[in-house]
Amino acid sequence: MSTLDTSGRVIKGWDTSVEEGWDKSISWRTLAISTFSLTLGFCVWFLVSAIAPKLNEIGFQLSASQLYWLAAIPGLSGGCIRLIYMFMPPLIGTRKMVGFTSLLFLIPMAGWGFAVTNPDTPYWWLLVLAAMTGIGGGCFSGYMPSTGYFFPKRMSGTALGLQAGIGNFGVSLIQLMAPWLMGFTLLGIGFVAPQRTQGDTDIWVHNVAFFFIPWAILASILAFVFLKDVPVTANFKQQLDIFGNKNTWILTIIYIMTFGAFSGFSAQYALLVNKTFGAASEFAHTYNPADLPKGATFAFLAPLIGSSVRAAWGPLCDKFGGAIWTFICGVGMTISTIVAGYFLKPSSPDDFWWYLGAMLVMFFFGGLGNAGTFKQMPMILPPRQAGGVIGWTAAIASFGPFFVGIALSSMDAQLFYYCCAGFFAFATALTWIYYARPNAPFPG
Known part of the structure; x- marks a missing residue:
């Protein structure tokens, strides 16, 4: 007989390994509310990347290096905060x-406003x-392990894929909505005067x-009213046992390839396009700047695709396993x-379309690999360790915007891309050797 008791704030007898040990309605409600909050979190995290390309147009006088640093800092703080949230x-x-x-x-939204x-x-x-703004990305390392506690292993790919994919959609949402929101006053804040661009x-x-x-505010109210806790507890010292498992380190390298690239290139994409092909490029001297590509116009497309694929591929990862999809991801990312x-040494602005x-x-x-790795972790590791590894790998990979920003401000962009491709090839080889090949030691 089941001992499950869901009447209190802390659920008693919760055990997803048996059918009568968990409540589907509570699990899906938790997924929905935490994913709503996570989506807003990613909007906060990438707020700077949406605003930075406009700063010099409204009177700020920032160099290209300063703008790269502004877009990079959320990655640094987000990664540090994730190291806290994983516990x-x-x-x-x-x-x-x-x-x-x-x-x-x-706090950061009002501050930037x-x-x-x-x-x-x-x-x-x-x-x-x-x-x-790093708090928006940092919470990922707490939300994802927490959601993993609410679902059995057979559904982990679907649940975590949906949460991560829809949550990552916040990156695309903020970049898609930013140009539109900047175009008019909003009811209730019309007292804040508009800024004036250089074109008046x-x-x-x-x-x-x-x-x-x-x-x-709505997300907070929903959380306090409708969410419950499951009886998974561990002190700080107990959670450090994940670092004795070599899969923690291998999966970290792989997740840097997938999510590190997703977050890093998403944060810096608009600035890189403007500098290489747009109004801040050498083409601005021979072409009408209004006719050149604008990074902010296309920035939402890349994370939109990555997020959508990550959410959609969860069921396929549950069916076929995550490792094979992670391997396919690595091959595709290396080549692309x-x-x-x-095309980062363009001969004309038309090369932008090939680059895009x-x-x-x-x-x-990248979205394919993100779905694959998050299916692998719950399959390879026991529940609490899987939660810790999800948090840890997510923390390290979230430094992507910081390192990509620093690299692009200090070295040739084309060389950096080739270095990334070499790293992706290495991570892909690890995926094949340990997880994806026939008779792999840790299939998942």
Whole structure:
């Protein structure tokens, strides 16, 4: 007879290894609310990448290096915060973690909303605000392990794929909505004066930050009212046992290839396009800048594809296993990154379209690999360790925006792409040797 008791804030007798030990309605409700909050979190995390390309148009005077750093700092802070969040689920539970985190989103959103209204805002304060947005990416390492506790292994690919994929959609959402939101005043915040571009056009850059504030408040209310905790507990020391498992380190390398590339190239994409093909490129001297590609116009496409594939591929990972899809991802990412790198020495602005196509292919395979690796972890590791490894790998990979930003500000972009391709090939080889080949030691 089942001992499951769901009447309290902490569920008693929760055990997803037996059918009568878990409640599907609670599991899916938890997935829905935490995914809603996570999507907003990714909007917060990539807020700077959506705003940065417009800063110099509204009176700021920032160099290309300073802009790259601004877009890179959220990756650094997000990764550091993930190292904290990976320990959160067994310590404070799902309900408090999602509820309080949603409220924390308000700080960077309000901060950026007011900062962009004054072009005299000091650069050091912009860097601080950029670091604050890291909370949006950092919570991923708590939300994903927590969700893993609510579903059996046979459904882990679907559940984690949906949460990560829809959550990652926040990257595309903020980049897609930003140009639209900047175009008009919003009801209730019309008292904030618009900024004026160099072309004497009114633009409401602050809208991008202010728009998401009420949604974050709603996410917090939903979490505190409807979420429950499962009886998975462990102190800090107990959770460190994941570092004695070699799969932790192998999967970290692989996830840097998939999510590290997704987050890193997404954050820097608009700035790189502007510098290589757009108004900040050498082509601006011989072409009408208005006719050149604008990074902000296309920035949403890449993460949209990666996120969609990640969400959609979960059921296929449950059916065929995650390892084979991760391997296919690695092959595809290696080839497409080499092709994209080739077009970073353009002979004309028309080369942008080849570059864009190669990047979209790369993001497709990145989404495939993200779904595959998150299916592998619950299959290879016991539940608590799987949660810890999910949090750890996500933390390290989230430094992607920081390292990609630093690399692009300090070295040739084409060389960097070729270096990335070499790393992807190495990670793909590890996937084949340990997980994907026939008779692999750790199939999953």
